[in-house]
Amino acid sequence: MDAINRQWTLVKRPEGDDFAAALKWQETAKPVPADGQALVRTIYLSLDPANRLWMKDEPSYMPPVPLDGPMYGGIIGVVEASHTPDYAVGDIVTGLGGWSDYKVIVPGEMSKISPIPGVPLTAFISVLGATGLTAYFGLLDVGKPKAGETVVVSAAAGAVGSIVGQIAKIKGCHVIGIAGSAAKCAKLTGEWGFDAAINYRTEDVRARLAELAPARADGGGGVDVYFENVGGEIGNAVYENLAMRARVALCGMISQYNVVGQQTGADLSKILMRRATIEGFLILDYFSRAGEAVADLAKWVAAGQIRYDEDVIDGLENTLSAFERLFKPGGEHTGKLIVKVSALD
Amino acid sequence: MDAINRQWTLVKRPEGDDFAAALKWQETAKPVPADGQALVRTIYLSLDPANRLWMKDEPSYMPPVPLDGPMYGGIIGVVEASHTPDYAVGDIVTGLGGWSDYKVIVPGEMSKISPIPGVPLTAFISVLGATGLTAYFGLLDVGKPKAGETVVVSAAAGAVGSIVGQIAKIKGCHVIGIAGSAAKCAKLTGEWGFDAAINYRTEDVRARLAELAPARADGGGGVDVYFENVGGEIGNAVYENLAMRARVALCGMISQYNVVGQQTGADLSKILMRRATIEGFLILDYFSRAGEAVADLAKWVAAGQIRYDEDVIDGLENTLSAFERLFKPGGEHTGKLIVKVSALD
Numbered sequence: 193m194d195a196i197n198r199q200w201t202l203v204k205r206p207e208g209d210d211f212a213a214a215l216k217w218q219e220t221a222k223p224v225p226a227d228g229q230a231l232v233r234t235i236y237l238s239l240d241p242a243n244r245l246w247m248k249d250e251p252s253y254m255p256p257v258p259l260d261g262p263m264y265g266g267i268i269g270v271v272e273a274s275h276t277p278d279y280a281v282g283d284i285v286t287g288l289g290g291w292s293d294y295k296v297i298v299p300g301e302m303s304k305i306s307p308i309p310g311v312p313l314t315a316f317i318s319v320l321g322a323t324g325l326t327a328y329f330g331l332l333d334v335g336k337p338k339a340g341e342t343v344v345v346s347a348a349a350g351a352v353g354s355i356v357g358q359i360a361k362i363k364g365c366h367v368i369g370i371a372g373s374a375a376k377c378a379k380l381t382g383e384w385g386f387d388a389a390i391n392y393r394t395e396d397v398r399a400r401l402a403e404l405a406p407a408r409a410d411g412g413g414g415v416d417v418y419f420e421n422v423g424g425e426i427g428n429a430v431y432e433n434l435a436m437r438a439r440v441a442l443c444g445m446i447s448q449y450n451v452v453g454q455q456t457g458a459d460l461s462k463i464l465m466r467r468a469t470i471e472g473f474l475i476l477d478y479f480s481r482a483g484e485a486v487a488d489l490a491k492w493v494a495a496g497q498i499r500y501d502e503d504v505i506d507g508l509e510n511t512l513s514a515f516e517r518l519f520k521p522g523g524e525h526t527g528k529l530i531v532k533v534s535a536l537d
Numbered sequence: 538m539d540a541i542n543r544q545w546t547l548v549k550r551p552e553g554d555d556f557a558a559a560l561k562w563q564e565t566a567k568p569v570p571a572d573g574q575a576l577v578r579t580i581y582l583s584l585d586p587a588n589r590l591w592m593k594d595e596p597s598y599m600p601p602v603p604l605d606g607p608m609y610g611g612i613i614g615v616v617e618a619s620h621t622p623d624y625a626v627g628d629i630v631t632g633l634g635g636w637s638d639y640k641v642i643v644p645g646e647m648s649k650i651s652p653i654p655g656v657p658l659t660a661f662i663s664v665l666g667a668t669g670l671t672a673y674f675g676l677l678d679v680g681k682p683k684a685g686e687t688v689v690v691s692a693a694a695g696a697v698g699s700i701v702g703q704i705a706k707i708k709g710c711h712v713i714g715i716a717g718s719a720a721k722c723a724k725l726t727g728e729w730g731f732d733a734a735i736n737y738r739t740e741d742v743r744a745r746l747a748e749l750a751p752a753r754a755d756g757g758g759g760v761d762v763y764f765e766n767v768g769g770e771i772g773n774a775v776y777e778n779l780a781m782r783a784r785v786a787l788c789g790m791i792s793q794y795n796v797v798g799q800q801t802g803a804d805l806s807k808i809l810m811r812r813a814t815i816e817g818f819l820i821l822d823y824f825s826r827a828g829e830a831v832a833d834l835a836k837w838v839a840a841g842q843i844r845y846d847e848d849v850i851d852g853l854e855n856t857l858s859a860f861e862r863l864f865k866p867g868g869e870h871t872g873k874l875i876v877k878v879s880a881l882d
Contacts, residue, residue: 253810442808458804458805460815461793463815464817467818469817470805471808471812471813471814473812474810477812
């Protein structure tokens with residue numbers, strides 16, 4: 193990695209899950225920071241379901257990734273050159289980078305990380321980064337679970353879902369995870385301590401939830417908090433089993449991101465009948481409160497109360513195939529998907 | 538109406554909108570109240586979209602109407618005989634009755650009405666009854682509009698919708714109604730004072746809302762509060778135009794009640810992106826606070842700030858055809874649909 197900058201360029205908006213046609217490997221000249229800028233070399237690149245939304249030609253919570261530029265992604269990087277007092281060479285930083293070796297940044301664009309002894313650097317884009325914050329604020333601020341309540345999370349073996357379930361356990365809830373393979377379900381109820389797991393590829397989610405969280409004749413029972421990561425039929429199966437005044441924390445709907453044509457909409461009948469609430473949230477809105485989440489998460493990780501998986505792929509050239517795995521239902525990927533782009537030293 | 542009791546009996550669960558096959562006209566003996574009971578004669582019967590849900594074979598917010606019994610409906614009646622100190626002959630009462638001449642009730646089953654001089658009795662099942670309360674609490678408690686915000690209501694020329702829009706105007710909001718005919722739209726912006734109306738049968742609701750409540754580049758604009766009465770494609774067109782942190786007060790989804798097979802689900806993409814909330818509510822939960830609503834509503838009606846339509850059909854025998862009109866998209870029915878079953882005196 194010398195004077196060139198390797199990158200995955202978004203050359204067209206992907207159709208469905210045809211990412212191979214949309215992303216092109218290119219090698220360009222290593223950028224040179226101007227006065228007031230710094231050059232960041234990517235160490236770790238975070239791959240997340242939401243990246244798929246950024247590829248679309250419609251503004252979501254940020255503008256679409258421009259065509260013929262590098263695909264965006266959360267990164268951890270190191271400052272390699274700086275012409276601004278805000279960044280010093282050797283600073284470790286995190287923020288929105290690209291699927292590329294290098295990015296030129298301006299002051300304020302990335303935050304500095306102070307490494308914690310004993311904590312791997314990757315944690316700052318997984319459990320102590322946007323992933324952990326999403327789980328933390330989505331569950332606690334939006335879902336507002338009370339001890340003894342039933343919490344359901346979909347994509348439960350994923351980066352966010354696995355942390356949601358463990359936080360819910362810490363808060364004294366009855367936790368049910370939905371995932372796409374027997375191995376994932378075993379992990380949920382084993383290593384991650386969920387009370388129950390449902391394999392949506394072999395079980396009837398609706399019927400299993402009705403058994404695991406039965407609605408009672410007095411109007412009680414059912415799912416009090418649903419942390420929604422997938423949408424579609426799985427989402428509707430959970431909605432069908434909501435408790436009175438249930439809260440749905442709408443984090444994402446990965447099952448719908450690649451759908452071409454008519455998506456599967458949400459059946460709101462029980463939202464009405466059970467006086468329930470669906471609330472969308474984005475972690476962007478919580479960055480100013482990151483400190484409180486990181487303090488709790490770091491404490492729980494140190495105490496062994498939260499375990500997290502990281503699935504680290506080596507080499508920027510493998511980013512595309514790694515990204516494709518994120519969208520493979522029932523695939524064996526668990527936890528946080530990260531690409532190691534370069535070595536820190 | 539002597540010693541017989543005419544009633545519409547629910548003989549089967551309706552398929553789609555085939556109410557004629559589900560409801561059968563029957564004449565039975567006039568019931569005789571036992572000790573501790575009273576006999577109520579129906580004066581006015583309220584017809585509401587939610588009645589359709591009660592016909593289904595699934596518990597909603599109340600158990601399904603039993604087969605081979607009278608269809609349920611909100612009524613105003615007069616006590617004709619009483620064997621309980623709780624009701625006196627001549628008392629005017631309101632509560633859940635039947636599509637029938639008579640109902641035997643027990644203490645607590647219906648509430649007494651104290652007629653207000655100059656206010657027609659029908660108002661107690663329209664603007665001062667569940668209809669007005671639904672509009673009042675759904676808009677103000679669930680939707681929480683602030684002055685200057687944009688409020689959209691669907692089925693805007695209906696009993697609830699027309700009151701929602703007028704309350705929103707009283708609260709200083711910019712109000713857009715969606716209805717199914719040019720005549721209804723003219724009424725919305727004329728008599729009822731809405732700022733704008735969209736005819737969903739001739740206009741592209743999505744595009745019109747984007748014009749009437751444009752999202753701005755700074756992230757502002759759009760629909761702040763949506764009072765949802767219809768669901769389906771109209772609901773999705775509004776969801777597409779929601780403002781940041783918009784509130785959807787989910788009152789009903791009349792477009793889906795008669796659907797056989799797959800319903801049109803809600804597209805939650807913008808609920809996520811705009812950090813919006815959908816909250817289901819039922820007026821049942823607000824009956825204990827009826828006093829505050831009735832005080833405001835009565836004041837606004839007296840001041841001419843709220844006008845309400847009542848569409849009073851004469852004769853219990855015409856209930857079925859009147860009910861069918863409720864579900865006719867673009868039909869000319871506006872306001873509250875009421876059947877006059879008998880005279881007060």
